[in-house]
Amino acid sequence: MHSNESQILLYLILILIAARAGGEIAVRFRQPAVLGEILAGVALGLIPAIRPAVDQQAIIFIAEIGVILLLFEVGLDSKFDEFKRTGAPAALVAIIGVILPLVIGFGSAILLGYSTNVALFLGGTLTATSIGITARVLSDLNRSKSEEAKIIIGAAVVDDILGILVLSVVVGVGSGIAVRLGGVLLSLGLAIAFLTLALVIGTRMAPFLVGFTRRMKGRGVLAVSAFIFGLLLAYLGSLVNLAAIVGAFAAGLVLASTDDRVKITEGIQPVVDIFAPVFFATVGMRVDLTYLNPTRSESQPFLLLALVLLFIAVPTKLLAGLGAAGRRADKWAIGIGMIPRGEVGLIFASLGRTVGIISEGIYGSIIFVVLATTIITPPLLKYSFSRSRRSGTPQKRLPHHRRD
Amino acid sequence: MHSNESQILLYLILILIAARAGGEIAVRFRQPAVLGEILAGVALGLIPAIRPAVDQQAIIFIAEIGVILLLFEVGLDSKFDEFKRTGAPAALVAIIGVILPLVIGFGSAILLGYSTNVALFLGGTLTATSIGITARVLSDLNRSKSEEAKIIIGAAVVDDILGILVLSVVVGVGSGIAVRLGGVLLSLGLAIAFLTLALVIGTRMAPFLVGFTRRMKGRGVLAVSAFIFGLLLAYLGSLVNLAAIVGAFAAGLVLASTDDRVKITEGIQPVVDIFAPVFFATVGMRVDLTYLNPTRSESQPFLLLALVLLFIAVPTKLLAGLGAAGRRADKWAIGIGMIPRGEVGLIFASLGRTVGIISEGIYGSIIFVVLATTIITPPLLKYSFSRSRRSGTPQKRLPHHRRD
Numbered sequence: 010m011h012s013n014e015s016q017i018l019l020y021l022i023l024i025l026i027a028a029r030a031g032g033e034i035a036v037r038f039r040q041p042a043v044l045g046e047i048l049a050g051v052a053l054g055l056i057p058a059i060r061p062a063v064d065q066q067a068i069i070f071i072a073e074i075g076v077i078l079l080l081f082e083v084g085l086d087s088k089f090d091e092f093k094r095t096g097a098p099a100a101l102v103a104i105i106g107v108i109l110p111l112v113i114g115f116g117s118a119i120l121l122g123y124s125t126n127v128a129l130f131l132g133g134t135l136t137a138t139s140i141g142i143t144a145r146v147l148s149d150l151n152r153s154k155s156e157e158a159k160i161i162i163g164a165a166v167v168d169d170i171l172g173i174l175v176l177s178v179v180v181g182v183g184s185g186i187a188v189r190l191g192g193v194l195l196s197l198g199l200a201i202a203f204l205t206l207a208l209v210i211g212t213r214m215a216p217f218l219v220g221f222t223r224r225m226k227g228r229g230v231l232a233v234s235a236f237i238f239g240l241l242l243a244y245l246g247s248l249v250n251l252a253a254i255v256g257a258f259a260a261g262l263v264l265a266s267t268d269d270r271v272k273i274t275e276g277i278q279p280v281v282d283i284f285a286p287v288f289f290a291t292v293g294m295r296v297d298l299t300y301l302n303p304t305r306s307e308s309q310p311f312l313l314l315a316l317v318l319l320f321i322a323v324p325t326k327l328l329a330g331l332g333a334a335g336r337r338a339d340k341w342a343i344g345i346g347m348i349p350r351g352e353v354g355l356i357f358a359s360l361g362r363t364v365g366i367i368s369e370g371i372y373g374s375i376i377f378v379v380l381a382t383t384i385i386t387p388p389l390l391k392y393s394f395s396r397s398r399r400s401g402t403p404q405k406r407l408p409h410h411r412r413d
Numbered sequence: 414m415h416s417n418e419s420q421i422l423l424y425l426i427l428i429l430i431a432a433r434a435g436g437e438i439a440v441r442f443r444q445p446a447v448l449g450e451i452l453a454g455v456a457l458g459l460i461p462a463i464r465p466a467v468d469q470q471a472i473i474f475i476a477e478i479g480v481i482l483l484l485f486e487v488g489l490d491s492k493f494d495e496f497k498r499t500g501a502p503a504a505l506v507a508i509i510g511v512i513l514p515l516v517i518g519f520g521s522a523i524l525l526g527y528s529t530n531v532a533l534f535l536g537g538t539l540t541a542t543s544i545g546i547t548a549r550v551l552s553d554l555n556r557s558k559s560e561e562a563k564i565i566i567g568a569a570v571v572d573d574i575l576g577i578l579v580l581s582v583v584v585g586v587g588s589g590i591a592v593r594l595g596g597v598l599l600s601l602g603l604a605i606a607f608l609t610l611a612l613v614i615g616t617r618m619a620p621f622l623v624g625f626t627r628r629m630k631g632r633g634v635l636a637v638s639a640f641i642f643g644l645l646l647a648y649l650g651s652l653v654n655l656a657a658i659v660g661a662f663a664a665g666l667v668l669a670s671t672d673d674r675v676k677i678t679e680g681i682q683p684v685v686d687i688f689a690p691v692f693f694a695t696v697g698m699r700v701d702l703t704y705l706n707p708t709r710s711e712s713q714p715f716l717l718l719a720l721v722l723l724f725i726a727v728p729t730k731l732l733a734g735l736g737a738a739g740r741r742a743d744k745w746a747i748g749i750g751m752i753p754r755g756e757v758g759l760i761f762a763s764l765g766r767t768v769g770i771i772s773e774g775i776y777g778s779i780i781f782v783v784l785a786t787t788i789i790t791p792p793l794l795k796y797s798f799s800r801s802r803r804s805g806t807p808q809k810r811l812p813h814h815r816r817d
Contacts, residue, residue: 013470014473014474014477014657015648015651015652015657017470017474018474018477018644018647018648018651018657019648021644022641022644022645022648025637025640025641025644026641029629029634029637029638029641032631033629033630033631036630036631037630042631065470066417066421066469066470066471067470067471067473067474067475069418069471070418070421070422070471070475071471071474071475073418073422148632149631225433225437226437226440226441227436227437227440227446227553228552228682228686229682229683229685229686229687230433232683232686232687233429233433233686233687233690234433236429236687237426237429237430237433240422240425240426240429241426243422244419244422244423244426247419247422248419253418253419253422275683276683276686277683278632278633279633279636279679279680279681279683279684280683280684280687281633282632282633282636282637282680283633283636283637283640283684286637
C-alpha cells in the first residue's frame with residue numbers, strides 16, 4: 010500500500026471512530042445519533058493534522074456515497090402511492106418555503122446595504138432545503154414512515170426542482186448574464202421529465218429489472234444491482250441539475266414497489282450504516298468559523314449578516330410547515346424538517362464564490378447559516394416529535410430503536 | 414454535486430456495470446467470476462475516456478477497501494486453530510515459493526545480461542505472492558474452507574513476512590545502500606510482533622470487544638465496529654510493512670473466534686460484494702501493453718524478459734505446492750494458488766522504478782508478469798479443483814454457489 014493510501018485509510022478510520030463515538034454519546038443524551046456525528050466532526054476539524062481529510066477526493070466521495078445511499082434507503086422504505094397522496098401539501102410546503110426566505114432574505118440584505126445582485130443571491134441561498142439531515146434524524150427516531158416524513162421528503166423534492174429555477178435566475182442575474190428564459194425552462198423541464206420518467210416508467214420497469222437480476226448468478230447480485238441502480242439515478246439526476254440525493258431517493262422509491270424490497274434493504278443497510286456517518290462527520294469537519302470571530306473588527310459585518318440570515322432562515326421554513334395545516338401531521342415537525350440547508354446550501358455558496366458574486370466574508374456567513382441550521386435541526390425535531398406524542402397526536406408507538 | 418464528483422460517480426458506475434457483466438459472463442462459461450471482472454477491466458481500459466479512472470484517488474481507495482474487506486471476510490470464515498495446524502506445510506510452501514523464484518529469477522536475469530542489482534530485484538519481485546485473487550477464486554468456487562485454502566492463505570501470510578526481508582535486502586543492495594542488518598531484523602521483528610499480538614492477544618480480547626459493541630446503541634453498531642477493526646488492523650499492518658490485506662485477514666481471524674461471527678459476516682458481505690469487484694476490474698484496467706508490442710524493435714528485449722520471467726514465475730510457485738506433499742490436500746491446487754503476484758508484485762515494481770533500479774521497459778515486463786499470473790490463476794485453479802474431485806480426492810461436495 011502506498012503512503013498516500015495509508016494516510017487516507019487512517020483519516021477514514023479516525024472519522025469512523027469519532028462518528029461512532031459521537032453518535033453513541035448523542036444517543037445516551039437522548040439525541041439523534043446524527044447530531045453526535047456532526048459534533049464529533051466539528052471536534053475532529055479542530056485538530057490541524059486531521060482537518061485536511063475533508064479535502065481528500067476519496068473521503069469526499071465516500072461521504073457522498075454515504076448520503077446517496079441514505080436517501081436511496083429512505084426511498085426504499087417509502088411507498089410511491091403515499092407520496093402521490095401527500096403531493097398537494099408537500100408542494101404547498103415547498104412553495105412557501107421557497108418564496109418566504111427568498112423575499113425576506115432579499116429585503117433584509119438590501120436593508121443591510123448589500124447590492125441587488127448579492128441580496129438576490131443571499132435570498133436564493135436561503136431557499137435551499139437539504140433533506141439528508143432530516144432523513145437521517147427521522148431514521149434515528151424511527152419516524153421514516155410517518156406522515157410528516159412523507160410530506161417533508163415530498164416537499165424537499167419539489168424544493169429541489171424550484172431550486173433549479175431560483176439558482177438559474179439568481180446566478181444569471183447576479184453574474185450579469187441576461188436570464189435566458191428558454192434555458193431556465195429547459196433545465197426545469199429536464200428535471201421534471203427525469204423525475205417523471207424515473208418514477209412512472211421506472212416503477213413499471215422495476216419488476217423486469219429485478220427479474221433480470223434473478224436470472225444472474227454469483228453472490229450478492231441483487232444488492233450490487235440495486236447499488237448500481239441507485240448510483241445511476243443519482244448520477245442522471247445530477248446531469249439535469251438535481252441534487253444527487255434526489256435521484257437516489259427516486260431510485261429507492263422505484264425499487265420499493267418490487268417484491269425484493271426487503272432483500273435489497275438488507276443488502277444496502279450495512280453500507281449505509283458504515284458510510285453515511287462519514288458524510289455527517291465531514292459536514293462537521295468543514296466548520297471553520299475564524300472569519301466570524303467577534304473579536305476581529307473586520308469580521309463583525311459578516312457576523313451580523315450571519316445572524317440576520319439565520320434569524321430569517323429558521324422561521325421562514327417553520328412557517329412553510331403551515332402548508333400542511335389541516336393534515337393529520339405535526340405541521341411544526343414538518344417546518345423543522347425543512348430547516349437544514351445542508352449540502353444544497355453549500356453548493357449554492359460555492360457557486361456564488363466561484364462566479365464572483367459574493368466575497369469570502371459573505372461566503373463565511375452563508376456557511377455559518379448552513380451549519381447552524383444543520384446542527385439545530387436534530388434536537389428540535391426530536392423535541393417536536395416527543396411533544397406531539399405527549400399531547401396525544403395520533404402516532405404509532407414504535408419499539409426502542411435498535412435493529413441489529 | 415460538483416462536476417469532479419459526478420465524473421468519479423460515472424467512472425464507478427461504469428466499472429461496477431462492467432465488472433458485474435464480466436463476472437456474469439465468466440460464470441456462464443463455468444469460470445470464476447473474478448476472471449470476468451479482470452477481463453472486463455481490461456476491456457474498459459481500452460476506452461481512452463474511461464482509462465483515467467484508475468488514476469483517481471477515490472477509485473483507487475474504493476478498490477483498496479474492496480480487497481481489504483475481501484481478506485477480512487476470508488479471515489472471518491477461517492478458524493485460527495486450523496491455521497496453527499497447517500502452519501508447518503504452509504511455512505514450507507512459502508519458503509520454497511520464495512527461494513526458487515529468487516534464485517532462478519536472479520540467475521536467468523544474469524544470463525540475459527542484466528546487472529547484479531537489476532537481476533536481484535527481478536528475482537525479488539518474483540517471490541511475491543498476492544492472495545487477493547486466490548482468495549476470491551476460492552470464494553467463487555466455494556472452497557474458502559478447504560484444506561488447500563488454509564495452506565495457501567497461511568503460506569501467503571508467511572510469504573508476506575519473508576517478502577519484507579527480501580525487499581529490504583534487494584532494495585538496500587540495489588539502491589547502493591549498504592544493507593543494515595539491524596534495520597532489516599527490526600522490520601522483520603515488528604511484522605512478526607504485530608501478527609503475534611494481533612492474533613494471540615486479539616483472539617483473547619475479541620469477546621470483550623464484541624461485548625463492548627453490544628452495550629452500544631444505534632443501528633448497525635456491530636457491522637460498523639467490525640469494519641473499523643478490519644481497517645485498523647490493515648492500517649497497523651501497513652505501518653510494519655505488511656500488505657494491508659494481511660492485517661485485514663488477521664482482523665477477520667480474530668473476530669472469527671467470537672459468538673457474533675455470523676452476524677459480522679452478514680454485515681460485511683454486501684460491502685465486499687459491492688466493492689471487491691472494483692478492485693479486480695481496476696487491476697484489469699491497468700493493463701497497458703503498448704511497450705511490449707512485438708512489432709516495435711525497441712520493445713523486443715523487454716518482451717523477451719517478460720516471457721522469461723513468466724516462464725520462471727509459474728513453475729517455481731507450482732513447485733512450492735510440493736511443500737504440502739503428504740497432506741490430505743491437492744498440492745497442485747496449492748501451487749497454483751501461490752502463482753498470482755497481484756498488488757504485492759505491483760508495489761515491488763513501483764518501488765524499483767521509484768528508487769531507480771529498473772527502467773520503464775523492465776517495469777513494463779514486470780507488470781506483464783503480474784497481470785499474466787493474475788489472469789491465468791482463476792481458470793487453472795478451477796480446473797485443478799474439478800480434476801481432483803473427479804479423481805476422487807476427498808472433497809466435500811458443496812451446493813451450487815449462490816448465497817443471496
